[in-house]
Amino acid sequence: MTSFDSSPTLTAWRALLAVAVVFVMLATTGWTAVRNQHSAAPREIALAAWAKDRIAGHALPDVSSPAYRLAHFFATLTAGQQVALADKYPLVVGNLNGAPVGLRYRANRHALAQAEASEEQRTLDTRLSPDGRHQAALRLARFRSLLAGDRQILTFDPSGRGRAAEVFGDLDRADRVSVVVPGVDTNLLTLERTGVKENAAPVGMARSLYAAERSARPGSHTAVIAWADYTAPAGIGMDAALGGLASEGAVRLNALLKALPGTSDVSLFCHSYGSVLCGVAAHELPDRVSDIAVAGSPGMRADHAGALHTRARVWAMRDRDDWIAEVPNMAVGGLGHGADPVDPAFGARIVSASGAVGHSGYFEPGTQSLDNFAAIGVGAYDSVTCASSDAACHREISGEPET
DSSP: OOSOOSHHHHHHHHHHHHHHHHHHHHHTTTOOOOOOOOOOOHHHHHHHHHHHOEETTEEOOOTTSOHHHHHHHHHTSOHHHHHHHHHHOHHHHTTOBTBOHHHHHHHHHHHHHHHHHHHHHHHTOTTSOHHHHHHHHHHHHHHHHHHSTTOEEEEEEOSTTOEEEEEEEOTTTOSEEEEEEOOTTOSGGGSOOOSTTGGGSHHHHHHHHHHHHHHHSTTOOEEEEEEEOSOOOOTTSHHHHSSHHHHHHHHHHHHHHHHOSSSOEEEEEEETHHHHHHHHHGGGOOTTEEEEEEESOSOOSBSSGGGGOOSSEEEEEOOTTOGGGGSOOOOBTTBSOBSOTTSGGGOOEEBOOTTOOSTTOTTOTTOHHHHHHHHHHTTOGGGOOBOTTOHHHHHHHHTOOOO
């Protein structure tokens, strides 16, 4: 739920909720969709080769191993051996939690260069339809953009609609780490934008937050991750009303968080459907996650903040012009995402979103929403501007004990 700001969206949501039960019944009684057949994706091919390979006489580790085991494996290798694996298996090493961060950046540059070459050939393939060649041209432009300069790409997988994550700042040396978790329609083609809507896309959100955090606490060592490394719902269809993709994304998010280097505090900034994912992930978050801040949330699949079963502080905001307020807060048979996080009864610390215009404006410079995110991200809680009526938020920033 990243880019819709119109009344037709509300109508679509109401219609969706009205007929959703029918679709759920169809889905559970044998009705299936026909899926296009496709050849193995490049990463699948690389994983198969990795599983059979060896280095220095030893088998390569299972990529599903815990991050600490993978970190130990890389620590036993020489620098030359690490680089050799990254160059030979960029789509594996670049997405491997536990691999050194700098090595992942290197691997993903190789993977992007390979994807660029492949997509350039597709743009010239006369067997493709005009639309197919147009899509190839768009993907080619995205790969070239991600290769420009010294961008720090932490994950990259061109399969399907694609997934990626980018880091701003020095992740290895950061005292505080922020992770931006975006909502629907997040994929490689929507990863970043230019112009008016720049800060409505994941990369723009993270870049804007990084600048605001550095302004909020000059000299601090912060890092911000634009995390688009999950399969998000496409549009406002059934996937957006259900929690399946949030559950799958929660597993991926927690895997990343448990593999982050160092011991820095981590804050999550979860927008729209991203807040559903963060709610599902909450009970398994590592202890270093100190804050979960949600904006424009349709619900966190919990009746109240306590039901998230997390030690992290839970913050919530919503702009008064955000259409998400009109989406019914319900949870029936898996449909809907539950209570409204900005309802005082939910128990989140409600903060001001003044200046944020609509559903996609929370990361715009000059807004209280962004300033509040930055203050939370650097731990400057006394600089947070609370919603006027929220006592829990005021207690948090004043240091008063909970009652």
